[in-house]
Amino acid sequence: MANRNFIALRTIWIKECTRFLRIWVQTLVPPAITMSLYFIIFGNLIGSRIGQMGGYSYMEFIVPGLIMMSVITNSYANVSSSFFSAKFQRNVEEMLVAPVPHWVLICGFVGGGVARALLIGIIVTCVSMLFVDVRIHNFWVLAITLLLTATLFATAGLINAVYAKTFDDISLIPTFVLTPLTYLGGVFYSLSLLPDFWQMVSKANPIVYMVNGFRYGFLGTSDVSYLVSIGLLVGFNALLFAVAYTLIHRGVGIRS
Amino acid sequence: MKALAIQGLQKTYKGGTQALKGIDLTVEQGDFFALLGPNGAGKSTTIGIISSLVNKTGGKVEIFGHDLDTALVDAKSCIGLVPQEFNFHQFETLLQIVVNQAGYYGVPRTIAKQRAEKYLKQLDLWEKRNMPARTLSGGMKRRLMIARALMHEPKMLILDEPTAGVDIEIRRSMWTFLKEINRQGVTIILTTHYLEEAEMLCRNIAIIDKGRIIENTTMKGLLAKLNNETFVLDLKRETEAPVTLTGFTHRVLDDHTLEVDVAKDDGLNPVFDQLSAQKIQVLSMRNKANRLEELFVSLVEAGRNGGEK
Known part of the structure; x- marks a missing residue:
């Protein structure tokens, strides 16, 4: 049973990765170009006039936020469009008729979104290295924040696609x-x-915690505690996974 | 052993449409079973529930003894589904589609690749294995869905109008293939609008209309109920005299074509005798409609008239 579930999970994940790699011009190139423009315009041209922010050059300051922005938008977009297309073309039925547990289905699609987000994160980091010396203050905080954020927005994208x-x-x-x-x-x-x-209003915005947790991993500075960021991310992930599981289990949007 | 046992199956859709009104159905292991009915009768809903794509609102379904409510995983493992609509990813290659499908059932990739070669070759699709599915013709797409459904080697194959829109040559090759896998022990449930197909392939049959089973019997038993057949005769005549046939309802369609209703017990010899006596030669003869088609129409009409009383 466990082996069967693992094979099913790996199959969905590979299928998802193959999908976004097949259309790499649509999925991987645009974030690299957009972020390069951000670095050139905000980092170099405008940033040089802004001076320092939080004790770092403006370019250094915005790098973590821009990477995080790419991760958020791409993890969300990957799963929402892929799962909705699977619903629209009805090929999600291939998985629904098979003995694929609902958690495997969710993890497979979310895993695909996370893979794309991480790949984009690496690409944008490489692009940023053309403009600034990237330093890493705490790799583990950086990695955990990145992974949890990508997972959270990939799951959110799935929920969006279920209802769409x-x-x-x-x-x-x-x-x-x-x-x-x-x-x-x-x-x-x-x-x-x-x-x-x-400032108080901004702290109601969950993305503030993700950007700052990630920034702490890079620079060692943050507007909020990285522990709070990670704690919130874990909580939101658990909540959204439960929502996604309930929706898929009930067959919302996928079974009549 | 029963491959499929359905008891009191009901489905009411959100809008209030009652698609199934408590149907009972049994299919034995190894059977080649036809589920027939007019459009909107409830065939696809029944298949949807069996294959877990539609949630039932009442009743019980068991597949090889596995209850859909309590042993869903085991029940699903027994079924291969060939749906009515093309539902594969149009941009994936044939090989990706079938190997992935095996993966969803937990079939290791090496075995999946071997099976992919076996079934794609058997269904004449191997040459196209690296082509995106969207480039295939309609007949090839139908065969791809059959190959996909067989990748986990199910005990029961459900085909929802598998030959719709397929030319006769490919349809016949698909029949041969389906007969062969049935001979190997796979239980097959088929819905089709080609009644000739059901008559040729299936041993048992159920007819569903307006969410109720109106007939459930063997194919032989059903055809035995056919009391009248209408034959169309092509004639060669030496005289202009009108055709007369005593004891048979008949219609003269034109100078050389005659339509005759023949009761099963009467046989055709008296027709030929009377025509010969009038120096009329019968050049050829055919059934006006498929025998099963005549029965199907009369059963559905009888069911509807009964329901209106």
Whole structure:
């Protein structure tokens, strides 16, 4: 049984990785180009006028946030589009008729999203090295934050796809929720620049904790404790996994 | 052993449509079973429930003794499904599609590749194995779905209109293939609109209409119920005199074509005798409709008329 589940999990994961690698021009190249533009415009041109932020050059400051931004958007987009396409083309039925446990189905799709997000993270890190000397303060905090964030947004993408009935439905959350929260999540500025009230409001934004936890891993500085960041990430992951499991188990959007 | 045992199966969709109104059905191991019915009768809903794609609202389903409610994993392992619609990833290659399907059932990759070669070759698709599925013709796509369904070597194969839109040559090769895997012990449940297909392949049959089973018997038993057959005769005539046939309902379609209703007990000899006496030669003869088709239509109509009373 365990071996069968492992083979099924590996099959779904490989299928997902093959999918985003097959369309690498759509999945891997755009983040590299977008982030290069961010580094050139915000880091080099505007950043040089801003000076230091949190004791680091502006370019150094925004690198963790930009990597995290790519990880969030790509992990989410990968699973939401892949799972929705599988629903739309009905090839999700291939898995539903097979004895694939629901947790295996979720982990396979989420694993694919995490793989793409990590690959993008590496690509963006390599691009950033063209502009700044990347230092790592605490590799484990960095790795754990990255992995938990990618997993969280991949799971969120799956939940979005479960509910989605049209392709529009899978672009609504990224456009109206994820992008504003990411831009207001301390990617481009330190929370300490904000008035007290807006600092408090910002701390209700979960992405603040992910960006800052990740920034701590790189720079050793953060607006919030990295332990709080990791704790919240674990909690949110558990919550979203439970939601995703319940939805798939009930067959919401996939069984009539 | 029973390959499939359904008791009191019900399905009501969210909008309130009652697709199944408590059907009972049994399919024995090794059977080649036809599930027939008009569009919207409940065939695909039944198949959807058996293959876990549709949630039932009542009743019990057992597959080789495994209850869908309590032993879902074991039940699923016994089934291979060939759905009505193409539902594979259009951009994946044939090899990826079938090997992945085996993976979902826990078949190791090395074995999956061997089986992929076996089934893709048997279904004449091996040459196309590295092509994306979207490039295949309709008939090839149908065969791909059969190969995919066999990758975990199921005990029971369910085919929902497997030959829809397939030309006669490929359809016949698919029949040969299905007969062979049935001979090897795989139980087959088939839905089709080609009644000739059901008559040729299946030993037992159930007819479903409006969510109820209206007939469940052997194919021979069902065909024995056929009391009348209509024959179309192509004639060669030496005179202009009108054709007369005593004791038979008949219709003259044109100078050389005659349609005759013949009761099973009467036989055709009296028809030939009377025509010969009028110096009319019968050049050829055919059934007006497939025998099963005539029965199917009459059973469905009888069921509906009964239901309206």
